[in-house]
Amino acid sequence: MAVETAAEGLAPVMAFATIGALGVGSQWLAWRLRLPAIVLMLGAGLIVGPVTGFMDPARDIGPLLQPLIAVAVAIILFEGGLTLNIRRLRDAAEGVRRLIFVGAPVGWLLSTLALRFAAGLSWESSAVFGGIMIVTGPTVIAPLLRQARLARRPSALLQWEAILNDPVGALAAVLAFEIVLVLRTATSVSEAVWALAWGISTATALGVAGGYGIAWAFRRGHVPEFMKVPVLISILLAVFGISDAVLHESGLLAVTIMGIVIANAELASYTEIRRFKEYATILLVSGVFILLAAALDFGQLAALDWRAALFVVAVIALARPLTVAISFLNSSVPLKEQILLAFTAPRGVVLVAVAGLFGERLVEAGVTDGSLIGPLAFVLVAVTVVVHGFTLRPFARALGLSGAETPGLIIVGASPFTKALAEALYRAGVPVLMTDPNYGRLIRSRIEGVPIFAGDILSEAAEENLELMHYDTILAATDNDAYNTLIGTDLGPEFGREKVYQVAREKRDSARFALPPGLGGAVIAGDMTLRELDRMIHEGWGVRITRLTDEFGFEDWAERRPDAKLIGRIGPNAGLSFLIDGDDVRPGPGVRLVTMTTPETEARLRSEREAEKGETKTRKQSGRDRQADREADREGGQGNGTGDGFASVDRSAGGA
Known part of the structure; x- marks a missing residue:
């Protein structure tokens, strides 16, 4: 039978299916309800695991559980390394260096003190677990950053810290654990130091070799396009496995370095590789969270007392703020960004997985309170995930470091139509950004107060200098149809396909120029080309924003403006969307219509x-x-x- 009774557990295939459905379902529901996805995944895992007993990973998956989690964490860290392009650090470079080289050792010390005096653990357990607590959790930071839409520099600081400190924390735990073994066994200090140095050197060498090897092979065409991702995954697993065999947990460092090397190799196929890895990471993050939550034993949590709560408060309110404050002494990082970093340190999958492993090893070495490390780690993860999941966005917004409540529009291409549209939306309170490589075309918009960017929206300068967090919709309306399609295709995954629009192409009716539906964005304004829209503006048409009320509904508007062209709507929450043929206007009080009115109406x-x-x-x-x-x-x-x-x-x- 595919599904056994509750007492006998689930078949492995059914267990994997349950994990996938819960993980992806939680993320989809979080998107619909605008809630932190991590919180829902944690709750789903607890419900199917210790609460109902429907699934027990150790029972249903068996000995494959720990290897699966280890490989998943390795892929997650590799994907994180792929996002760390050194050329994009720029003004965050100083902050990253301080968080790694100053924050990591200071955080280790303060976390150790919190464990010793707040949680009451022994110095051995405190030192080992304190090293692991350097980790701030890329598996949690990534979904939180997507939801909070932070400003560029604090977002980069949190992301780099999470990715780079993950292997650093694991290696710190290895170092502390080796010291504990030296003190409790006859192993010499020099032997332990040599083993640690050899493991770190091997991991670094393997990561660099794997990254440069992949870059060399891909750049010279030694790997066909359809095999690039499979080859990449195979090399990744080999690097992780070999490094981990030399020194346990050093594989995390190796795959992170490998990802950073590939990210900075300027490969032509880098975007496709990273996008695939992002999809895989979303599945793995949700799956690992479900697994760890479902595997929780409430009996272990019962062994904790009031000291556990004191420990969590000490970490969130004292250890983390002090770490950030010391790290940024006499730095150029603004105070409000330091405050955001000081109270944002969610822990995630790596902390729980590594803490449980070292807790078991400490018990085997004779440190009895090592059994408390796993439950304490889960409590810390649960509390920080919930607290930061619900507070990061409003806290960042209060500090002026997050996207505004009103999502905005980026218009690519300055023409009579787009300038009229931008000015109307700007006066209506919708954030608008006009971009065009020709500064002269942007002068009128700038005079009217509309924010402008003179340059290519696809350039690195745009990515580095524009705070795209303020905008969730983009309209490509240049006089180059191919470029409009390129913008829609390239930025579709970032903004969401449903939020990328373009004007109709001039030769769209010709079969010779027809493009696949997967390219470009949705066409606005009833398939009118930019030339037709500009001609209407020259003839005296105008762009207007009309608010619907209880007294003046959509039917009244249609009766008063029978010749107007309806091109978009602004919802009660100020969200802008352009109307495509067949779209429902969804009229109602508070809805504002974006229309083009006739010359007679304008006069x-x-x-x-x-x-x-x-x-x-x-x-x-x-x-x-x-x-x-x-x-x-x-x-x-x-x-x-x-x-x-x-x-x-x-x-x-x-x-x-």
Whole structure:
């Protein structure tokens, strides 16, 4: 039978299917509900594991459990290394160096002290576990950064720290454990130091050799395109396995170095490789979290007392803030970024996996309280995941280091239509960024207050200088159809295919120029080309934002504006989306319509504004005259005043 009874457990295939469904399902549900994915994965694992007993990884998967977790962590760290391009460090370089070279040893010391005096562990267990606690968890940081949409530098600092400190923490634990063994056995200090140095050197050499070997083979065409990812995974597993055989846990360092080398090799196929690894990592992160949560034994947690709570508070409120404060003494990193880093240190898969392993080894070496390391690690992970999962985004927003509540639009290409659209959206409170390689085309938008970027949106300068966290939608509207399609294809995975748009191509109806549906973005404005849209603006059409209310609904708007072209909507939460043929407008109070209005409507609205301006001026002048008369009667003088500003409103259309 495929599924056994609850007492007998699940068949391995069913266990893997359950893990996959729960992991991916939790991430999808978190996306829909805008909740931290890690929290939902943790809860799902606890429910199917110790709460209901539906799944027990040790029972259902057996001896493959630990090797699977080890390989998954290695791939996760390798993928993290692939994101660490040294050329993109720039202003975060100083902070990264301080967090690694100062923060790691300081964090080790402070964590050891917290374990010794708050949790009450022995010095042996405290030193080993304190080394592991250097790890801040790339498996947790990556999903949190995607959700919080932090500013570029604090995001880079957190990501680099998490990736680089993972192997550093594991090696620190190895060093402490070797020292414990030296003190408890007859092994000499020189032998232990030699073993550690040999393991680190081997891991570094293997990582560098694997990375350069892959880069050399891929660049010279010795590996066909369809085999690049399989070859990469095979080399990755070989490097991890050989290094781990020399010194346990040194494989983490080897694969991280290998990933960094490949990331900085400027391979033509690097983007495809990284994208595949990102997909694999999402599956592995969710799977490992489900596994670890499901494998939790509540009996082990029962062995903890009030000291466990004191330990967690000491780590979050004292050890981490002090580590960051000491690391950034006399640095150029702004104070608000230091504050964000000080109170952001979620722990993840590596901490739990490595802590459990060393806890067992300490018990075998005669350190009895080593059995408490695993439960303490899980409690720390659970608390930091929940606390940082729910607080990182609002905390970062309060410090001005996160994307605004109102998601914005990037418009690529400055033309009469796009400039009119940008100015209308900007006046409506939607963040807009206009980009074009030609600065002269952006002058009008800049005068109107619209943020601009003179350059190529696909360039490294754009990636390094633009805070893309403020924008979740992009419109490619240049006069180069091929470039528009390239933008939609290249930025689709980053923004989401449903948030990438472009104007219609000039030769789209010709079979010779037809493109596969997977290329480019969705076409806006009823398949009108940029040339047609610009012509309409020259003829007197305008772009307007009209708010729907209970009194002025969509039917009223359609009746008043029968010839208007509806091109988009702004939801009650200020989210912008362009309407594609067949899309539902989903009208309702608070929804704003983005439309192109006819020249006749524009002329009438201008006349109404001029008339309203005249009436306002007359009323103000009349008021000033009456005030002057009163002043003259009272003081014998003559009053004078200045006119106030005015606001024009599209009253016939429910307000602009």
